[in-house]
Amino acid sequence: MTADHTLTVADLSLGYGDRTVIESLDLVLPPGRVTAIVGANACGKSTLLRSMSRLLRPRTGQVLLDGEQVHRLPAKELARALGLLPQAPTAPEGITVSDLVGRGRNPHQRLLSRWSAEDDAAVAAALEATDTVELADRPVDELSGGQRQRVWIAMALAQQTDVLLLDEPTTYLDVSHQVEVLDLLTDLNRTRGTTIVMVLHDLNLAARYADHLVALAGGRLHAVGDPHAVLTEDTVRAVFGLDCSVIIDPVSGRPLMLPIGRHHVAAPVDVS
Template identity: 50%
Template sequence: MVSLATNELSISYGEVDIVKDLNLSIPEGKITTMIGPNGCGKSTILKALARLHPSKSGVVYLDGKAIHKESTKAIAKKMAILPQTPEAPNGLTVTELVSYGRFPHQKGFGKLTDKDRQVVRWALQETGMLEFQERPIEALSGGQRQRIWIAMALAQETELLLLDEPTTYLDLAHQLEILQLLEKLNREQGRTIVMVIHDLNHAARFAHHMVALNKGTIMKEGQPEVVMTSVVLQRVFNIDAEIITDPRTNKPICLTYDLLGNEAGQKSRELVHALG
């Protein structure tokens, strides 16, 4: 398996410090979700982990090696990243886009080999998109497009997959579809997956490990039941939340929440307790 960790990592945009002295170790072969308020540094950290954003100081280690010293191809053979709003050139078919994932493995002029075609077909099959292989990207639904981008990442044949809000703009059914696909990839292939995700209940349900961030600092990390607590959510989001255990998954879920100190929040808590 491929390891990913940071040591005293600091990241900035211009003169503004976003993350300072971050020490983070991603559990291998697990799903890690990162939660936190807007602007807390989640996406920035993800980009820095993938060397898409430079660090101000500190080091990101990929398989024990400083990532800034590695070649782009070497990194792409170990780690794939799916940004929040990926864009494809107009006119590409599904197969053409997914075949871009084979770039790290190609030599010379980048002509697809039989092995490349086999991997592309496998990636389409794994994501349930084989029947759409000749369809133009612009003809796909939002959920189908997300599957294609994931297929392209799979075609890289990396053990580590980073995703920035993979369910953005999708309806509930398509959100669940994408998250269950990622869960399957982790369960059946042992891929290490790191996701930035806004929905707290999805973050807890699909994670083995959660990282709660605020102002570029880790407020709490660990198993979902350790992170998804009223106390942690108060510190991270400044909300007053009621947490219960999901009877189907045994994972914590946020039943209701309100702004800290809000009178309506007190009334909702009293109602929840009255209902048992």
């Protein structure tokens, strides 16, 4: 394994039962960058992420990490390189926050090895980064949805992988914590070089925080590249069936999508 892992999807087809969700997809995720996958509901975003983490075996094609098929790598070897935060994770009943976050260290444990100071430091840093230190001794099943989400992110951070896959990491979070989590992932990318691949529903947050956008439509790749090239009025119309106006965000300098609905649309100004 290299320090900058390259995650590649080659001629990938995925599905459940008789239903095909992803068909003949080719994609290269740039190492050391932040990638956001966007698209309408049921377009295959989460399915693609599940396959990248080998939770779902391809019907055809393959997912490669540094040229090796992820489904053939030893589980612990893969888990030391690649971490996943799924969309709706479940915790064992009665487990405390600190114990759950500590499970992120499992891939680093050897047979008969003891818990180390390095493990303590990784868990403490993950709790601090996600503002969950005060929750450490509380049972996870007593927390609010937003608190739980931050705890799950802490567990993913404690795993200390070079590639981190996140399926809707801002789910259940209020707008303040959404920004905090995305800032945290950006810090992780910039300070450690972690490759971040995340599914996001919010197009504007995706465009603000991602270096690389992937837009899926109907299980196929519709557009990929820099946010300025991908988040366009034509792409939003094709991928979401939505008319919109795209302007430059005065805060970030990134594209900002303004949806056009049937109501609350200002009348043109008469300049005559």
